[in-house]
Structure formats: C-alpha cells, structure tokens
Amino acid sequence: MKERVLSGMQPSGYLHLGNFAGALKNWVRLQDIYDCFYCVVDWHALTSNYANPSPIADYKHDMLINFIAAGLDPNKCTIFLQSAVKQHAELHLLLSMITPLGWLERVPTYKEKQTEIKDKDLNTYGFLGYPVLQAADILIYKARHVPVGVDQIPHLELTREIARRFEFLYGKGILTEPEPLLTESPKVVGLDGRKMSKSYDNAIYLSDTPEQIDKKIRQMMTDPARKRKTDKGDPELSPVYALHKIFSSPDEIAHVAAACKTAEIGCIDCKRILIKNISKELEPLWSKREELTGSPSMLKDILNAGNRRAAAEAEKTMELIREAMNLS
Numbered sequence: 449m450k451e452r453v454l455s456g457m458q459p460s461g462y463l464h465l466g467n468f469a470g471a472l473k474n475w476v477r478l479q480d481i482y483d484c485f486y487c488v489v490d491w492h493a494l495t496s497n498y499a500n501p502s503p504i505a506d507y508k509h510d511m512l513i514n515f516i517a518a519g520l521d522p523n524k525c526t527i528f529l530q531s532a533v534k535q536h537a538e539l540h541l542l543l544s545m546i547t548p549l550g551w552l553e554r555v556p557t558y559k560e561k562q563t564e565i566k567d568k569d570l571n572t573y574g575f576l577g578y579p580v581l582q583a584a585d586i587l588i589y590k591a592r593h594v595p596v597g598v599d600q601i602p603h604l605e606l607t608r609e610i611a612r613r614f615e616f617l618y619g620k621g622i623l624t625e626p627e628p629l630l631t632e633s634p635k636v637v638g639l640d641g642r643k644m645s646k647s648y649d650n651a652i653y654l655s656d657t658p659e660q661i662d663k664k665i666r667q668m669m670t671d672p673a674r675k676r677k678t679d680k681g682d683p684e685l686s687p688v689y690a691l692h693k694i695f696s697s698p699d700e701i702a703h704v705a706a707a708c709k710t711a712e713i714g715c716i717d718c719k720r721i722l723i724k725n726i727s728k729e730l731e732p733l734w735s736k737r738e739e740l741t742g743s744p745s746m747l748k749d750i751l752n753a754g755n756r757r758a759a760a761e762a763e764k765t766m767e768l769i770r771e772a773m774n775l776s
Contacts, residue, residue: 461646
C-alpha cells in the first residue's frame with residue numbers, strides 16, 4: 449500500500465500563481481506516488497476572517513475548481529472539504545484537552561501574524577488553537593507525510609508533539625507521527641516585487657483572464673535604473689525576471705538576462721515573453737476551469753465522493769481514539 453500524504457489550503461482568498469507554482473504543481477506530482485488526501489480547510493479560514501465569513505463560500509468553490517483544473521485527479525487522490533468531515537472537530541476538541549497552553553504560544557506564526565495583521569482582532573481562542581485543529585486534520589488520516597517547506601517544520605513538529613503526548617496518555621500505536629516531505633517551492637514574487645500574496649494585492653490569480661494577466665504584467669515594476677530602452681539593466685533587480693526563472697525556458701531566461709544587461713531589448717519586450725509563457729502554462733487550467741464552471745454537477749459529484757471517503761477514513765481513527773479514551 450502507498451504511504452499517505454495529507455495537505456490542505458485555506459480559502460481565505462482566490463488562488464494565485466504562487467499557490468500554483470509553490471504547491472499545486474507539487475501536489476499533482478505526489479498523487480502518482482502516494483495515497484494523497486487534499487483538503488480545503490475552510491474552518492481554518494474562520495480563525496482570521498470570523499467577522500466577515502461570507503466570501504469564504506465563494507473562495508472554497510473557486511479553490512476546488514482550481515484543484516481539479518490544475519491536474520488533481522479524483523481517481524488518484526481524495527479531494528474533500530474539511531467542514532464536511534465533522535470528525536475533524538471532534539478530534540480537535542479532544543486534542544485541545546491535552547495540549548499545554550505554552551506549546552501554542554510558542555508557535556512562530558502566532559505572534560508574527562498578530563504583529564503583521566493590524567486590521568483584525570486575533571486575540572481569540574480559535575486563532576491561538578488553530579495548530580491543534582491543524583494537528584487533528586493530519587492525525588485523523590494517519591498521514592505519514594506532509595509536504596512542507598523548511599519554514600513550516602516547526603508547525604509540523606507541534607503535531608508530532610501532540611501525537612506523542614496522546615500516545616503517552618492513552619496507549620501506543622493509535623496515532624501516526626507525520627514526517628515532513630520537504631519540497632523546494634519557488635518564491636513567486638508579486639507585481640510589486642514582494643512575495644505574491646492576496647493580502648498585498650499584488651497577485652496574478654488563476655481566475656484572471658488572459659487580458660487581465662497581460663495588463664498586470666505590463667504594469668509590473670522592473671529595474672528602476674532602466675528609464676529608457678537604451679539603458680542597460682540588472683535583471684536580478686526586476687521581479688519580471690524572477691518570474692521568468694519559474695515560467696520561461698532556460699534558453700529564454702539566458703536570453704532575457706543577457707539582452708537586459710546590454711539593452712538589446714526593452715522591458716516591454718521582456719514582459720511580452722513572460723506573458724506568452726505564463727499564458728501557455730495556464731491554458732490547460734483555463735480550459736478545465738471553463739469545463740468545470742459549466743458543469744457544476746461534475747464538481748459536486750467529485751466533492752461528495754471525496755467527502756465520503758475522507759469521512760470513512762476519519763471515523764476509523766476516531767473509533768480507536770474513543771476506545772482509548774474510554775469514550776465509546
């Protein structure tokens with residue numbers, strides 16, 4: 449049997465090129481190697497958007513469409529919605545009973561997000577306890593691997609600590625300690641040169657039309673020293689070149705770099721090549737999005753089947769947990 453992988457995304461906005469290049473393309477590759485469970489973690493979106501949850505329904509619908517349009521195959525992996533599997537909430541409650549408060553206060557993003565996000569009140573139990581819900585998401589499926597970047601390893605280690613504490617208290621062999629499946633995700637820069645992010649309003653979205661992408665890239669900043677086409681530039685100072693490194697061929701990357709340094713081409717010419725390559729990369733996704741948008745019953749059937757399989761697997765684990773805790 450294939451080892452199991454669990455990963456999820458939070459529907460706090462529409463998916464963009466960073467999500468596609470940094471996670472989705474890797475998920476598509478993993479589904480041919482592992483028994484993959486991919487989840488839209490909509491309850492997690494409430495931890496910071498509880499005051500205005502109305503957009504979440506649209507975000508998660510669009511996320512599911514992009515999951516499948518990007519290449520996730522429901523015949524190869526399980527695609528499901530967190531809130532449709534109520535066992536997540538049950539395990540979250542039980543694990544919260546045994547998780548020391550100090551563990552949660554040490555989570556790196558707890559204070560970081562409170563500092564970064566000024567327009568929302570994050571002094572809530574839900575925000576403090578979201579790592580326990582995250583642990584429940586992983587442990588309930590006995591996932592052996594979780595694809596993460598190096599910066600996310602401390603989060604996964606908390607899940608491992610919670611699993612070890614449960615095992616110490618209630619018996620061995622019930623929960624599986626997940627291992628990080630380290631993935632090198634490219635840093636996808638946004639239109640302003642910062643990391644592409646919904647919160648920075650600097651993203652190219654997978655739901656954007658070719659015309660919108662064309663307009664966004666044409667307005668991108670480049671090397672500030674290149675004020676005229678005849679000025680020589682440094683491609684490393686341009687976020688356009690950073691995107692070339694992800695979406696263009698090696699020959700094109702070399703050509704763009706050399707031509708920028710010698711002023712052989714201008715920034716508009718450089719952007720035209722990038723627009724062509726991003727459009728080529730996204731054309732299959734756009735085509736599948738159109739098919740899914742026109743066939744809502746297809747998406748509903750895929751989600752219902754994934755929810756049923758996820759719930760069945762989650763219930764198997766919960767039966768063992770209830771018995772171990774004398775709750776059955």
